[in-house]
């Protein structure tokens with residue numbers, strides 16, 4: 001850990017005194033700290049103590065001419081390897097969850113290009129409040145890492161979750177976050193597709209499917225968290241893109257193929273999207289009118305390009321091409337046939353029959369099919385499927401057996 005540094009933001013809570021100890025614990029591990037003290041934080045610990053322990057000037061004011069001349073607030077936000085907020089007050093979490101930037105701490109949190117680790121500390125009712133819990137969820141979704149809070153007796157005399165994690169626990173979490181900085185997939189370029197495609201019939205109608213995009217988004221998140229430079233090509237879905245992932249939004253299969261090709265070359269591509277196999281031969285320029293109440297109307301469908309096969313067999317083929325097979329019967333047999341037909345390296349097969357709840361749900365039961373073997377994974381949260389797949393990708397790209 002030697003040579004690493006953190007930007008420590010000390011918020012306004014009683015637990016601020018523990019952050020002084022945290023600075024010492026980090027120093028013992030070879031990690032240096034530079035601190036921002038909020039106005040409320042300075043009611044609990046003095047800038048002098050923080051400065052004496054960090055051995056650095058303490059930053060407090062967004063509009064300080066001298067500070068800005070010495071180190072601009074944007075530069076300050078990026079000056080360290082990790083941003084640590086301890087204690088993370090309910091207020092600081094709310095500000096970051098909603099994108100506020102009205103003081104130095106919140107501005108630095110919004111401007112940083114580094115990971116953020118929060119150690120919350122607050123009264124148990126403040127922690128359990130639905131507003132705080134909503135903010136925690138949003139922040140986790142945005143990639144913020146949390147340590148604690150722990151259960152215990154509070155300074156206010158109440159008991160429950162809300163005590164800030166101990167300095168050693170926070171220092172452990174800092175080390176973990178710093179070691180993930182150069183993750184198993186750092187230096188790797190990844191492409192992921194997700195969601196359905198929509199194939200227009202006219203300006204107001206389209207053919208599509210029930211894909212929610214959750215599995216593809218979870219895979220993109222896991223690859224990015226493992227350090228891969230990840231682009232997510234997504235059909236129309238209602239999901240928040242994961243942190244540190246470049247999002248390209250598309251509507252139709254042809255747009256999805258063009259977007260994927262624009263991202264090549266990559267090292268690994270995961271084709272999770274439920275691409276429509278067919279599209280209406282003619283997409284009318286204006287709304288098709290219901291002219292006759294009685295007669296039926298034929299819809300002529302033509303094949304869409306096969307994105308997986310096109311990229312698997314293309315000149316810029318990624319080193320590892322992974323397809324998804326959504327099946328409703330003979331899942332493994334169909335997936336094995338698809339592996340050969342499409343020329344990809346692996347197929348992740350899942351049963352999307354309505355009774356499984358996979359389409360739109362949060363859980364998935366998949367089989368990983370390679371040229372050599374079929375590996376059946378237990379039912380997992382889609383995020384866990386993403387994490388496992390990212391681990392397998394890392395092993396394979398680093399030369400270990402798939």
Ligand SMILES: Cc1cc2nc3c(=O)[nH]c(=O)nc-3n(C[C@H](O)[C@H](O)[C@H](O)COP(=O)(O)O)c2cc1C
Pocket residue numbers: 010011012013014015038039040041087088089090091092105121122123126
């Ligand atoms: C004695 C005292 C203790 C406080 N302790 C906490 C705390 O542990 N956690 C918290 O979220 N807010 C606590 N607050 C409220 C915050 O100080 C207040 O919300 C402040 O605006 C936070 O500012 P900051 O987020 O910029 O540091 C406390 C307030 C007082 C007066």
